Amino acid sequence: MVEFRVVEGPEAFDAAVRALGDGEGPIAVDAERASGFRYSQRAYLIQMYRRGAGTFLFDPPTIPDFSPLQGVIADEEWVLHAASQDLACLREVGLDPSHIFDTELGARLLGMPRVGLASVVEELLGIKLAKEHSAADWSTRPLPDSWLTYAALDVELLVDVRDRLGERLAEASKAEIATQEFDAVLHKDAKPPAAEPWRRLSGLHSIRHARNLAVARALWIARDSHASQIDVAPGRLVPDASLVAAAKALPRTKRALADLREFTGRASRSEIDRWWAAIEEGLATDDLPALRVPSDAPPPPRGWASRHPDADARLRLAKAAVGEVAEQMDMPVENLLTPDHLRRLAWRPPADASSAGIRDALAKLGARPWQLDATAQIIADAFVKAAQSVEDASAEAS
Known part of the structure; x- marks a missing residue:
């Protein structure tokens, strides 16, 4: 039976801070949000485990200031599973690590076929974890005991998982790769707010006229404003498909809107x-939105072969070369090199397409040093082959 302490209020919080400070080794951390239920992405439960201290489940709404805890654990290694999902809500309450170990990312770098926490725990520790409450409404109060037990198990085994992954990464000569990847996750800049967030409305691509888009925009803004005020996930008020249906129908009266079946x-x-x-x-x-928004992203590659054969050849050959290296390194190709980086490079290669030029271009896109070492030269070679293949095809055609 898993043991844990629920931390509610100042007295319990102070005791938890002292216990975690007296513990030893890395600190396992997880957070539970109420995605799909609440508008905000705040943490409604924060779990921590440290050897020699035990497991603590912090109830953020009852804790006004996390800074004493941050002061005690900030310089320790934090172990998280899929850290990018939790760092933002942890930072929102003032919890921010200086270095991390991401067990999901470590599993990916090792080429493990399934990287969900339950799968990784089962493969490495031989223990089966139930995941029945992963999509629960964690803003519920009081939280059921079964949910609390589930949450505690998410961190109780995480340090053991970290140790096994660390051993395997070292055996595979991937420890430095993992360190660079963990650091990249930790220091990745937050995405700037979208200029027109309403364009994320699912199904918006099916709207073909500016007036309909204007209605869709107004509906999205009205729903978002109301959802924010009452802290409810927008889709629980009116789903995206309904807003799009109304924007397409353009009802001329309130009754017509109410009668709209969709x-x-x-x-x-x-x-x-x-x-x-x-x-x-x-x-x-009179402020009609543009039907298409300018973008610096390359067009979809499916149209390159006929319209941009040089870019198509670069992407095709470089993609195959990078895929071979990923297979040799036993990791998913998207972890070896972000696919968007390769597309951008193939669409608009640097003037200096040598290995050094490719390295510089990839570094500016955010590739890590180990990725540059593994891919720059093979991409440069692929681009040379691509240029030759296009030239040969042109000569044959003439």
């Missing part, structure tokens, strides 16, 4: 005045 959701009728006001705004505005 306009569903728990707030589709109770907030009908809100949605109708948004539709009226979209129908009346």
